[in-house]
Amino acid sequence: MTSTKTMELEELRGRIRRTVIAVLGHDRFEMRDDLTARDVEGWDSLTHMSIITGLEKEFGVRFKLKEINKLKNMGSLIELIRSKLEPT
Amino acid sequence: MLFNSAGFFLFMLAVWAVHWAVGRRSALRQNLILLAASAVFYGLVDMRGLVMLLVGAVINWAIALRIASLPEGRARSRWFWAGITLDLGLLVWFKYAGFLVEGLADLLARVGLGTGTLEILLPLGISFYTFQMLGYLMDVHHEEIEPCRDGLHFVTYVLFFPKMLAGPIERAQHFLPQIAGPRSPDPELMTDGLRQILWGLFAKAVIADNLAVFVDEVFDHHTTHGKGTLLLGTMGYLVQLYGDFSGYSNIALGVSKLLGIRMMGNFAYPLFGTSVGDFWRRWHISLSSWMMDYVFTPLSFLLRDRGRAGLVISISVTFLAVGLWHGASWNYVVFGVLQSAYFIPIALRQRITQAPVAGNITLIPGWGHLWRMGLLFLLMSLTFALLRATTLEQTAGILKGILTSPRVFITESLPVPLCLLVLGLLGVEWVQRGREHGLEVARLPAWVRRSAYSGVVLAIFFFGRFAQEEYIYIQF
Numbered sequence: 001m002t003s004t005k006t007m008e009l010e011e012l013r014g015r016i017r018r019t020v021i022a023v024l025g026h027d028r029f030e031m032r033d034d035l036t037a038r039d040v041e042g043w044d045s046l047t048h049m050s051i052i053t054g055l056e057k058e059f060g061v062r063f064k065l066k067e068i069n070k071l072k073n074m075g076s077l078i079e080l081i082r083s084k085l086e087p088t
Numbered sequence: 089m090l091f092n093s094a095g096f097f098l099f100m101l102a103v104w105a106v107h108w109a110v111g112r113r114s115a116l117r118q119n120l121i122l123l124a125a126s127a128v129f130y131g132l133v134d135m136r137g138l139v140m141l142l143v144g145a146v147i148n149w150a151i152a153l154r155i156a157s158l159p160e161g162r163a164r165s166r167w168f169w170a171g172i173t174l175d176l177g178l179l180v181w182f183k184y185a186g187f188l189v190e191g192l193a194d195l196l197a198r199v200g201l202g203t204g205t206l207e208i209l210l211p212l213g214i215s216f217y218t219f220q221m222l223g224y225l226m227d228v229h230h231e232e233i234e235p236c237r238d239g240l241h242f243v244t245y246v247l248f249f250p251k252m253l254a255g256p257i258e259r260a261q262h263f264l265p266q267i268a269g270p271r272s273p274d275p276e277l278m279t280d281g282l283r284q285i286l287w288g289l290f291a292k293a294v295i296a297d298n299l300a301v302f303v304d305e306v307f308d309h310h311t312t313h314g315k316g317t318l319l320l321g322t323m324g325y326l327v328q329l330y331g332d333f334s335g336y337s338n339i340a341l342g343v344s345k346l347l348g349i350r351m352m353g354n355f356a357y358p359l360f361g362t363s364v365g366d367f368w369r370r371w372h373i374s375l376s377s378w379m380m381d382y383v384f385t386p387l388s389f390l391l392r393d394r395g396r397a398g399l400v401i402s403i404s405v406t407f408l409a410v411g412l413w414h415g416a417s418w419n420y421v422v423f424g425v426l427q428s429a430y431f432i433p434i435a436l437r438q439r440i441t442q443a444p445v446a447g448n449i450t451l452i453p454g455w456g457h458l459w460r461m462g463l464l465f466l467l468m469s470l471t472f473a474l475l476r477a478t479t480l481e482q483t484a485g486i487l488k489g490i491l492t493s494p495r496v497f498i499t500e501s502l503p504v505p506l507c508l509l510v511l512g513l514l515g516v517e518w519v520q521r522g523r524e525h526g527l528e529v530a531r532l533p534a535w536v537r538r539s540a541y542s543g544v545v546l547a548i549f550f551f552g553r554f555a556q557e558e559y560i561y562i563q564f
Binding site: 044045046049052053056065066068069070 | 231
């Protein structure tokens with residue numbers, strides 16, 4: 001059960017990473033939980049919205065502005081997507 | 089009471105002494121002293137504005153508490169929109185009603201229905217403190233911050249005199265925690281505050297106010313000058329405006345440090361920017377980041393499914409808001425439109441952060457960097473002329489003169505010492521561009537520090553103009 005969850009998490013991280021790469025056009029960042037937009041070349045206010053839109057399409061979810069504003073780092077982004085994907 | 093006046097110096101000295109002597113170890117006493125000093129500072133200039141500001145601050149404080157006490161739903165939204173309408177309504181009334189009425193009167197006059205104008209006295213600093221309160225309400229509504237429970241803290245935050253007249257547009261989440269507890273005197277912070285004040289005075293009294301003489305001559309008599317002088321005048325104005333506003337900001341930040349409070353920086357060496365995006369990350373940061381967080385982000389989020397069109401609309405509206413923030417005039421509208429015209433092509437290629445940042449460039453920049461900086465400086469000089477010119481016709485006349493005047497040579501020259509002082513400012517700031525301000529020299533040997541202080545003091549003493557030149561941004 002735990003390993004299935006780990007696999008799901010790894011797949012989730014992989015899909016997020018691919019989406020970010022598709023927007024920024026490079027893969028020069030590590031998928032750490034404490035990674036922030038400031039640490040990633042080209043991840044600014046403009047590309048941020050493209051990344052958000054890309055993630056919405058990739059995972060078939062809709063974010064709220066309040067949720068986006070509260071994001072602190074990659075860990076909170078992953079957590080947000082996981083919470084959206086969990087069956088209610 | 090201007091920052092570069094003897095009156096302010098004495099006022100500041102008195103506030104500093106009372107704040108640390110009477111207010112020691114008591115946040116309540118310290119904040120009461122700050123509030124009283126701020127009320128005196130503002131009330132001496134505009135008593136009516138002070139009453140309006142106090143009432144506005146208390147209402148915003150109460151509305152934020154009400155918003156936070158309600159669950160998500162209609163009632164919460166109603167309170168939020170009531171607060172936003174009140175703040176924006178007052179801003180629009182005081183700042184833009186005259187412009188709108190004038191436009192309407194022009195229209196009516198054209199169809200023969202008579203004319204009329206509206207004269208409204210603008211409360212000082214309204215654009216700055218209104219944006220603080222708007223941002224605060226939005227942050228509380230979006231649950232980004234907890235509302236401030238202490239009314240004294242909130243009113244002190246809104247009225248804090250160093251930022252009262254021309255910013256920075258300080259964020260509540262940055263300021264309020266600093267006044268929540270008692271502050272102890274920090275000699276290092278105070279020393280840095282004094283250095284920052286000194287650097288601000290140099291930029292204002294030596295650079296900006298001396299350049300003003302030349303710039304005023306060029307702009308006020310532009311029809312008599314050729315392209316060389318006009319071009320130098322527009323470039324001179326950008327440097328003057330930078331010296332004036334960054335000087336004001338440095339003095340405001342320095343004074344605040346003397347009272348144990350750090351405010352957000354407003355400038356990060358914008359004249360060394362290498363792209364339009366880079367420039368706006370460095371120029372009037374408290375306004376540009378405000379616009380980014382409270383106008384661009386919500387709008388681009390709302391329009392995110394519209395692709396490039398959504399991005400173009402969001403950028404255009406944001407820069408139009410930046411332009412109109414300066415006041416009600418067609419010059420400011422055109423300023424905003426031009427800035428978005430420069431920015432949109434870069435944004436569409438998503439290459440905002442790909443230009444080299446001055447902080448990352450080595451001490452001696454390459455030709456490529458110099459070329460980009462020079463080009464951006466020229467572009468911004470021509471655009472910022474809109475903030476100096478009084479009418480669109482004047483701006484058009486200056487630009488036309490630059491493009492078509494047959495007189496290439498500079499007929500109205502700048503004094504050589506002033507040129508050297510401007511180069512001195514730029515040289516020091518280039519070396520110090522990774523630091524908070526040009527005179528942040530704590531890490532340097534004592535003899536270098538003393539030489540730097542002496543040099544700046546002597547420059548202010550010999551070249552400074554203290555003819556009560558008003559700070560340009562106070563009018564906005």
